[in-house]
Structure formats: C-alpha cells, structure tokens
Amino acid sequence: MRRVDSIASRLAGNWALVSWLLSALIVAAVAGMAAFLYLSPQGTDTALDGERFKIAVVYPDDPGSRQFLAGIRLAVEQVNAGNGLAGAQLDAAYVPEQPFTDRMKLTSVVERTLDLAGRIVADKDTMVVVGHGYSATAVPASAIYNRERRLFLATHATATSLSNLQFTNLFALQPNNADIARVMAHFAMSQGMRRFVLLSDNSGYGTETTKQFQSFIGQEGGEILYRGALSAEGRSIDDLLLFILDNNLFSVNEIDAFFIATNSMEDAGYFIRRARTLGLSIPILGPENLFATALEDVAGLANMHDVAAVSLYDEQSDSPVARQFLADFEARYGKRPDLLAAIGYDAIKLLDYIVDITGTRDTTKLEDKLRVMRYETPFEGATGMVSFDSNGLITDTDTFIVYHNGKNFEAVAKYRKPFAWHGSVTPPDSGRPSAIIKDYMR
Structure with a gap:
C-alpha cells in the first residue's frame, strides 16, 4: 500500500502525466463500462422524410464561447432557411459544460464529462455531437460517443491523443498540438x-x-x-x-x-x-x-x-465562401468572426453537405463519406477545404x-x-x- 500511495502522491503533482494516464485508461475502459452504464447502441438510421434531425452542441459555459455559438447559430439558421438536412429541420440542442482549468481535479472533470456525454446519448434522437471546448473533456466523451455510434465533430480539441484513438465516428476540425x-x-x-x-x-x-x-x-x-x-x-x-x-x-x-x-x-x-x-x-x-x-x-x-x-x-481570404461567411456574420452580429466562429459555422455546413450528397442521415454512412471525401469532393467552408485523414484529423488544407x-x-x-x-x-x-x-x- 505504501508504494501505491507514493506513486499516487507523485502523480498528483503532475497534471500532464495524470491527464495522459487517465485518458488512456478512459479510452480502454469506457467501451466496456458502457455496457453497464447504458443500453445497447441505438440505431441511427433515420428516414429522409423525418421531421427533424437533432444534434447536440456542447460548449464551455463562459464568454469565450460566444463567437463559437454565433457561428453555429448562423449556420443552423441558413440550413433551415433552405432545405434543412435533406428535408428535415435541423434541431440544435445547446448543452453547456463547466469551464475547465488546470486547477481542477482531473478525476472530477472526467466524471462530469462522462455523465454529460451519457445524458446526451440517452436521447435516442440525438445523432450528432458538435463541440466540447477542451481536449480534457473531448477525449473521455469521445469513448461514449463511439460506443453509442454518435457522429462526433470535435471543434476545439487539439490533443494528439484525440486523433490517435482511431474511432471511426470522430473527426477533428483543427490541427493537433x-x-x-x-x-x-x-x-x-x-x-x-x-x-x-x-x-x-x-x-x-x-x-x-x-x-x-x-x-x-x-x-x-x-x-x-x-x-x-x-x-x-x-x-x-x-x-x-x-x-x-x-x-x-x-x-x-x-x-x-x-x-x-x-x-x-x-x-x-x-x-x-x-x-x-x-x-x-x-x-x-x-x-x-x-x-x-x-x-x-x-x-x-x-x-x-x-x-x-x-x-x-483567414479573415482576408478571397474565397467566395469565406467572403460570404464574413459578410453574413457581420450583418447578423455586427462584429467580425474569429477562428471558433468560423469552425463552428463550418461544422454545421459540413454536416449539411454530407447529408445532401449521401442522401441519408445514417451516421455510419455519414462517417464513411467523411473519410473518403478527401479523394472525391472535399467540402469547402469558411476555413477553406475540409477533408480528413484515416485517423479523422483534418488534412489537405491551408x-x-x-x-x-x-x-x-x-x-x-x-x-x-x-x-x-x-x-x-x-x-x-x-x-x-x-x-x-x-x-x-x-
């Protein structure tokens, strides 16, 4: 016992090491734990003529999320003003998560995150999760979403461990650290x-x-x-x-x-x-x-x-898509967008794009299309061309x-x-x- 206590004491003072170890343990264990915590995976094959397509947008509950949410809401409004997602109304549920700091106990952060992710997937209608403001929350949450077959578009997380998980449902919209x-x-x-x-x-x-x-x-x-x-x-x-x-x-x-x-x-x-x-x-x-x-x-x-x-x-991009996004954002909010505003916007538009070209909202088929579109027709968003490598990490972009x-x-x-x-x-x-x-x- 003394040896274990000594190791635990040393680890307690090393946040980065604890983060890495806990992330590894979570990835290895959560898939097995999910069988006890949740029901068997729910099918996500939804007919194209359904009335709504529900997603969860997870964001840190602090002022830094305003631009991210503004980009999300602008895109949702534009999608629904058109044909929706293949004819279905896009229904975005906004789910706050507690702001993360390095002064928090990582075990508490993980526990809260697993609980939050569990509540999200308990809603059978929620097919896609967008967001999570930190790698410290995105990594443990991704295991739950993978187990329950929910498409996960990670907009903030940049930890190298995230793309190394090789979950087929996980797509990181930013380069890693x-x-x-x-x-x-x-x-x-x-x-x-x-x-x-x-x-x-x-x-x-x-x-x-x-x-x-x-x-x-x-x-x-x-x-x-x-x-x-x-x-x-x-x-x-x-x-x-x-x-x-x-x-x-x-x-x-x-x-x-x-x-x-x-x-x-x-x-x-x-x-x-x-x-x-x-x-x-x-x-x-x-x-x-x-x-x-x-x-x-x-x-x-x-x-x-x-x-x-x-x-x-790049706010000064001469891309027609980027110029239109900038004009629409400024007209809607009266201010310039930042990086997370553009990425939030692109996450929703990317979802609309793949649903439109596949003619389905089956998340497994959408995952397949996201991985292969690098070699077919990549999506062009406010941030430029968007496609993913075999690990789900954004690639082939500026x-x-x-x-x-x-x-x-x-x-x-x-x-x-x-x-x-x-x-x-x-x-x-x-x-x-x-x-x-x-x-x-x-």
Missing part, C-alpha cells in the same frame, strides 16, 4: 527569432503544445531562455512579469519572443495587457486559441499588437499564421497540411517574406 507548435516554430525561426521565453498553464493542452514548440525550436538551433508556468499557486502574473524584467538568468533584451499556451483566456489576456503596460513590446506567439475576440476583450485591442496565432481561418496589428488579425504566412518538413521543421516554402512582419513591428 504537434502540428500547431511545428508551424509556429517554423514561422518564428523564419522571422529571425532565436531566443524564447515559454509559458504555459499546467493542463495537458498547455504542456504538450509548449513541449512540442520547445522541441522544434531546439531542432533548428534556437534557444529557450526560460520555461515556466504562466499561472501558478502562490504566484501572480505580475510576479512572473517582475521576474522576467529583473532576474539573473537572462535580460529582457535577449528575448526575441514569448510563447504562451493556456486554456485560460483570462490569464492569457491579463499577461498580454500587463506585459504591454510594463513596456514589454516583444512579440507574443501562441497556438490557435489566441485568435479569439474574447482574448482581445481581456487584453485590450491596442495591446494585442504583435500577438501571433495559428489558424485555419494553415495560417495570423498576426495582430493592434486592430485585427491578418494572415502573414501560409502552410499546406499535410506538411512536408523533410525531417526538419523547415518546409520548402516559408510563406511571405519577413518584411511583412517587420512592417507590423514598427
């Missing part, structure tokens, strides 16, 4: 940045993305001056910034860029705002979730200058670096997925010239 970190690392090095300060929360998302970024920077000869916690028990972000400004390890003048990865828009926004207030005009790089109006709201628009993120969505000019994000570099790195983080095409960024940084 490894791809996101690799793209940002290449961009940073291509701009002459060589020395970095890395900051993250203690979640699996923050630690995995930061470790991947650190690895790719190291491969290309870059230097990590410091890696630490963006937020930690007993230390404020102001304390962190004071350390950065005055320490014996490095000087501020040595830092080419910060890289931050956190689930908390409040922490990220506060760090950006306070860093700028204290005179730190250094570029702040990060993963996809920095492309968010919620972050602008916390940080302040002017303070967002020189913040860069990875995105599938990924952008978006850079904030103090007013809005603009795409300044483009990468094509799947990426051709040739054993290095340097692809043959490095995107637009560095003069673009230097102009932003004046």
Whole structure:
C-alpha cells in the first residue's frame, strides 16, 4: 500500500502525466463500462422524410464561447432557411459544460464529462455531437460517443491523443498540438527569432503544445531562455512579469519572443495587457486559441499588437465562401468572426453537405463519406477545404499564421497540411517574406 500511495502522491503533482494516464485508461475502459452504464447502441438510421434531425452542441459555459455559438447559430439558421438536412429541420440542442482549468481535479472533470456525454446519448434522437471546448473533456466523451455510434465533430480539441484513438465516428476540425507548435516554430525561426521565453498553464493542452514548440525550436538551433508556468499557486502574473524584467538568468533584451499556451483566456489576456503596460513590446506567439475576440476583450485591442496565432481561418481570404461567411456574420452580429466562429459555422455546413450528397442521415454512412471525401469532393467552408485523414484529423488544407496589428488579425504566412518538413521543421516554402512582419513591428 505504501508504494501505491507514493506513486499516487507523485502523480498528483503532475497534471500532464495524470491527464495522459487517465485518458488512456478512459479510452480502454469506457467501451466496456458502457455496457453497464447504458443500453445497447441505438440505431441511427433515420428516414429522409423525418421531421427533424437533432444534434447536440456542447460548449464551455463562459464568454469565450460566444463567437463559437454565433457561428453555429448562423449556420443552423441558413440550413433551415433552405432545405434543412435533406428535408428535415435541423434541431440544435445547446448543452453547456463547466469551464475547465488546470486547477481542477482531473478525476472530477472526467466524471462530469462522462455523465454529460451519457445524458446526451440517452436521447435516442440525438445523432450528432458538435463541440466540447477542451481536449480534457473531448477525449473521455469521445469513448461514449463511439460506443453509442454518435457522429462526433470535435471543434476545439487539439490533443494528439484525440486523433490517435482511431474511432471511426470522430473527426477533428483543427490541427493537433504537434502540428500547431511545428508551424509556429517554423514561422518564428523564419522571422529571425532565436531566443524564447515559454509559458504555459499546467493542463495537458498547455504542456504538450509548449513541449512540442520547445522541441522544434531546439531542432533548428534556437534557444529557450526560460520555461515556466504562466499561472501558478502562490504566484501572480505580475510576479512572473517582475521576474522576467529583473532576474539573473537572462535580460529582457535577449528575448526575441514569448510563447504562451493556456486554456485560460483570462490569464492569457491579463499577461498580454500587463506585459504591454510594463513596456514589454516583444512579440507574443501562441497556438490557435489566441485568435479569439474574447482574448482581445481581456487584453485590450491596442495591446494585442504583435500577438501571433495559428489558424485555419483567414479573415482576408478571397474565397467566395469565406467572403460570404464574413459578410453574413457581420450583418447578423455586427462584429467580425474569429477562428471558433468560423469552425463552428463550418461544422454545421459540413454536416449539411454530407447529408445532401449521401442522401441519408445514417451516421455510419455519414462517417464513411467523411473519410473518403478527401479523394472525391472535399467540402469547402469558411476555413477553406475540409477533408480528413484515416485517423479523422483534418488534412489537405491551408494553415495560417495570423498576426495582430493592434486592430485585427491578418494572415502573414501560409502552410499546406499535410506538411512536408523533410525531417526538419523547415518546409520548402516559408510563406511571405519577413518584411511583412517587420512592417507590423514598427
């Protein structure tokens, strides 16, 4: 018993390791547990002349979800204003999940998520699930949806473990953390940045993305001056910034860029705002979730200058589909869409697309079509072309670096997925010239 207690004690202090272990245990065990927790899988073959097609949209119950829900609702309205889903009314049930932070006990998060997913699949009419705001909730929920044969369109989750599950019903609409970190690392090095300060929360998302970024920077000869916690028990972000400004390890003048990865828009926004207030005009790089109006709201628009993120969505795209989405979103809500607004919109339009071309709402047939359409006719959405590889991960699409000019994000570099790195983080095409960024940084 003492040995077990000792192991448990060590694991309790390592959120990332606990996350990985619990995710693995959940994936292995939930399929078996489901036989005890739920009834046998319900058939999802519904006639095309049915009156409604019900989906569940799962979202974090916080201000950061406003744009995501706005994109979802715009698409649902447009689908129903047309022919619906092959003649059926699209009925979206909006299901909130508790906002996740790295300060929570992972066991409690998993328990709540399994309960929520169980209640969703208990409704026999719910055929598709869209959303889940975090990898920490999407991973355990995906096992329930797989067992109960519900199509799952994961809009937020980027954990590499998600696509490695190889569930046939699971489709990830964003690149994973490894791809996101690799793209940002290449961009940073291509701009002459060589020395970095890395900051993250203690979640699996923050630690995995930061470790991947650190690895790719190291491969290309870059230097990590410091890696630490963006937020930690007993230390404020102001304390962190004071350390950065005055320490014996490095000087501020040595830092080419910060890289931050956190689930908390409040922490990220506060760090950006306070860093700028204290005179730190250094570029702040990060993963996809920095492309968010919620972050602008916390940080302040002017303070967002020189913040860069990875995105599938390019607001300045000349694609007719993207231009129409932008016009429709601004007309409906009076504001510009961010990345999650575009992905939420595309998730609904993608569902409409595959139902239309297959002539069925049988989820098994829809899954098959989603996997094979890469080689037939991919879907074009606001984020560009959408298709999936054999693991259900989005592929054959453009990924952008978006850079904030103090007013809005603009795409300044483009990468094509799947990426051709040739054993290095340097692809043959490095995107637009560095003069673009230097102009932003004046």
